[in-house]
Amino acid sequence: MKYILLLLLVPFLVLSQTDAQKEAIKNRDKYLFGTTRLQKNFVKTIPFEYGVNEEIVVPVQIGGEIYHFLFDTGATTIVSQEIKDKLELHELFSNEMVDGSGQIEQMPVYILDKLAFSDIEFKDVAVIASDFKKFGSLFCEKIDGLLGTNIMRTCHWKIDYKNRQLIMSDKKIKPSKNFYPIDFKEGFSGSPLLTVYMGGYSVIMLMDTGYNGGFSIPDSLFFKSEKLRSLPYNKGYGNSTITLYNAKPRQKYLAAIDSVYIENKRHLVKNGIADIDEGETFLIGNDIFEGFGEVILDWDKKRIYLPETVVEEDDKYNTFGFGPAYDDGTITIALVWEGSSAFTQGLEVGDVVISINGTDCQNIDRKKWCALVGLIKNKETKTLPVTIKKKDGTEKGYILKRGNLFE
Missing domain, CATH: 2.30.42.10 (PDZ domain)
Known part of the structure; x- marks a missing residue:
């Protein structure tokens, strides 16, 4: 069982007002999507640590020092308050942000001149600053930030869960013959959004490697849907998630799902377990992708590639x-x-x-x-x-x- 689920989701929030939408998109394109990669013609293999609670932790270099960052496809890049203060980063603007529990806060955005992953440098990285001390209840080492999608979308990636390594390149990473493509759409901050079929519904799920669970479904949909409510589910109380903003203890639910399919109707998971949580976001996390062993991300073609296999989630709970x-x-x-x-x-x-x-x-x-x-x-x-x-x-x-x- 997941004793504490890590859920870090910080997309830039597009507001409902027309003027605010335009301003948010303008700031996103100029700053968030303004991150550039300095090197060309490279293929890098970077070992990662896979923590006891199944999070991908990688070394990142900022200002000549090495820090530990979470590799998070469900977030933009975030640094600790200590890094922000040490580098004396200045606020560019602020925008409303939403975390994985659905809580919204006004957050300042900063520009980091350079960040290096392996020896590949990224310039003009838009970042948010957050207090990472509260995540001490989960991690077995200090976490200094999140490596997010504004950096990832400038490269091609392969997450090799079996061998605990990331492969990063400026060229397309060719999938093996047993891999098949799945198209995705980009969320507002660049995160991959996949079409998934479960319980008679077609839903858009965010691929979130900052979430160490399998599936997360909003409680607002689950309890309004007769089909979903008919699934076996279990109730608990407390707090199984850690989010950017402080989530309070509350009623929690788990549901057993017989089969989940992705866009092209291939089997994704049999006998899956879904977290039923507050908020409005559907998530697929590390628990599923680790079952596949490998996943390739191609932001140019907006595709992920998965092996031809079926993930069995029996005995997870x-x-x-x-x-x-x-x-x-x-x-x-x-x-x-x-x-x-x-x-x-x-x-x-x-x-x-x-x-x-x-x-x-x-x-x-x-x-x-x-x-x-x-x-x-x-x-x-x-x-x-x-x-x-x-x-x-x-x-x-x-x-x-x-x-x-x-x-």
């Missing part, structure tokens, strides 16, 4: 039924699913975790926290002893059992 969160040495219960072992034994959002499997979790460091996340996610771990401190200060031990939320 065999879980103890809770999602932990880590903050400054303390682990808490962030999410509980109804019907699970955690739920039936009385774990609640906000409970403090004293120990897991005999490991003391008080003042725990990030390395031990990440090892525990790996233990919890490992399907070979069938039972899990935990000690919990309840809100009234009492401590109690539990033996949690792994189970399927949809059985």
Whole structure:
């Protein structure tokens, strides 16, 4: 199970007023799409780290220093507040931005003179600045920013999940014979939008490698659709997502989907699990593309290429039924699913975790926290002893059992 889902989605928002639309498009074309690549005739292979929560982390060079960025097809480029302050970036303009939870805020936009990925330099990179300290509850290392679509659309890419590497080139990356093309449209900030068929609906889904789940469907559609509501679904409470703006704990849902097809009616996924979330955006994340093993992105022809295979998502939600969160040495219960072992034994959002499997979790460091996340996610771990401190200060031990939320 995904204990904390990473959802970072920051497209420039086109406003409904005509004048605001024109201004947003003008700023996008001049600044966001004004990023240029300085080198030619290259093919680069860049290893990436695939974190315990299945996020793609790559090294980026800014001002002679190396930083860790998330490779995110669902966002424009973002830097930490520390980078923005160190480089003394000046605001160009501000625009309304929407994150993956649907929250909207007015955000300033800056220009970064240069950014290098591998040894390929990008000039005049429009960036947003954000406080990345709050993402410490997810990552096993410090994350300094997002490598977004205003950089990606200047190159050709292959994401090789099997070998944990990115291939970047200024020339087309030729797909193998067993790959097939899928046309996409660009979202306002350049993110790939794919036509997907599920539950009797044709929907536009954003390819979001900043989202480590499989599918995400807006709750506004799910509960209005008789066809979708008829799917098996499970309810929980808490916060399973981390977004650019702070999302609050709320009712959460998971739905089991028999089959999902892409535009040309080829099978995409069988027995998939979808997160039912607030907001209006449909997402496809790393959980699906990792199942294919490889994906090629071609912004020139506006196509992605996927292997001829079917992703089987069976057994994805065999879980103890809770999602932990880590903050400054303390682990808490962030999410509980109804019907699970955690739920039936009385774990609640906000409970403090004293120990897991005999490991003391008080003042725990990030390395031990990440090892525990790996233990919890490992399907070979069938039972899990935990000690919990309840809100009234009492401590109690539990033996949690792994189970399927949809059985």
